């Protein structure tokens with residue numbers, strides 16, 4: 001983080017900390033108008049945050065001085081921005097609808113991207129219309145995606161989000177956990193002859209995915225009584241053709257993507273295949289247009305009107321200025337119930353780092369803990385802490401003017417709660433107001449709401465594929481901007497490696513017939529012995 005720019009921010013934060021949002025609104029009747037921006041179908045009202053115009057100005061200067069513009073251009077134009085893996089970071093090319101070339105090492109990647117999109121489109125058509133059939137001639141009704149992390153969370157979240165646009169005779173399932181329960185419970189709900197398995201893995205070496213894929217293949221062969229059935233019931237999405245062929249999937253039934261697409265940024269690559277089959281080619285392209293609209297906005301809008309940048313600098317303000325540890329994402333739409341889980345990977349795997357791009361330890365907080373649940377459910381669970389707890393938790397409220405399921409007055413009630421919560425969090429309720437309402441004196445302290453709790457409100461007309469795409473791109477660029485400000489590489493994930501290596505060492509110790517010599521610490525040794533003893537009974 002740019003030290004001298006941050007010192008300016010800190011000084012201004014100290015002055016702002018003592019002030020209440022009530023004052024900001026009272027002293028400036030235009031505050032909401034001034035601090036609302038629109039882009040790609042979304043309106044962001046960020047006025048209910050703890051900043052003065054001067055503080056916002058300094059925060060934007062911090063972003064500017066961190067080299068955000070240069071970093072953005074480096075990413076969009078295919079330079080090796082992921083410096084620890086020496087790779088380009090080009091998820092934005094996957095939804096580049098401009099018709100322009102994008103080069104990696106001198107080669108235009110757009111023709112390959114278009115070719116894969118076309119192949120996905122024609123396969124999607126074949127599956128949806130019954131041209132592609134299972135081994136016994138039945139049409140495909142169930143799509144089972146086998147993948148984990150970025151090869152699962154994006155399409156799983158998106159299939160739920162865009163369910164109203166889906167083919168109703170089609171069902172999608174997502175198996176990610178190596179816990180056999182996940183696969184077993186899924187297989188119990190489907191018929192093999194009507195099922196297509198999509199094995200999705202960037203590397204095609206991930207333990208969970210390969211274990212689930214092997215078990216699914218065994219199940220299919222057993223159910224259909226023929227090894228040859230695999231050809232009509234398994235396709236793959238990967239960057240690793242060799243491993244796909246080794247698994248026994250015909251390379252003709254493989255959909256490729258490239259090492260310059262990070263797992264958690266891969267929804268718009270072939271990883272989106274289950275989504276495309278579910279909602280159709282046209283709706284998928286609509287979603288890509290939404291992503292692209294937000295990409296363009298992020299790349300070209302001035303920083304003070306730039307939605308991802310504004311959300312990013314406010315996040316930095318709370319994280320580094322106000323000491324907030326977490327950030328809540330609260331979608332007021334049941335279809336977005338998996339959005340917080342998706343954003344956990346996007347944000348925490350990207351910015352959960354203590355070492356900067358130059359290999360030095362950072363001297364400040366980086367990525368926050370992301371969490372959340374759909375409203376209004378959370379209101380009856382954890383909002384107590386948001387309103388009256390001792391922790392400052394900035395939150396994003398995400399809502400829509402129109403429901404996909406207009407049912408009586410449900411939507412107006414939902415949205416009344418949506419608006420009420422940000423109002424209550426910002427302005428609270430004073431002791432005087434409580435007394436004026438006749439609250440007994442001993443209860444006054446309990447009934448006071450301090451307010452001054454920051455929120456962003458994101459509002460769109462309806463949850464359509466393009467609006468959805470723009471929302472995901474918004475968060476991608478927010479995370480990117482924060483990574484630039486903190487000078488960390490948001491595109492590697494070395495922190496997931498050690499556990500994988502240790503699990504590889506422990507697995508044979510759990511299953512060895514002879515008591516193995518254990519050389520871990522006493523806690524791990526003891527736990528392994530306990531497990532072995534119970535397993536043997």
Ligand code: F6P
Nearest residue numbers: 149150151201202203206263496
């Ligand atoms: O272990 C973390 C991770 O590498 C994620 O970054 C990735 O999205 C996930 O595992 C799955 O990896 P793959 O697509 O290679 O199976």
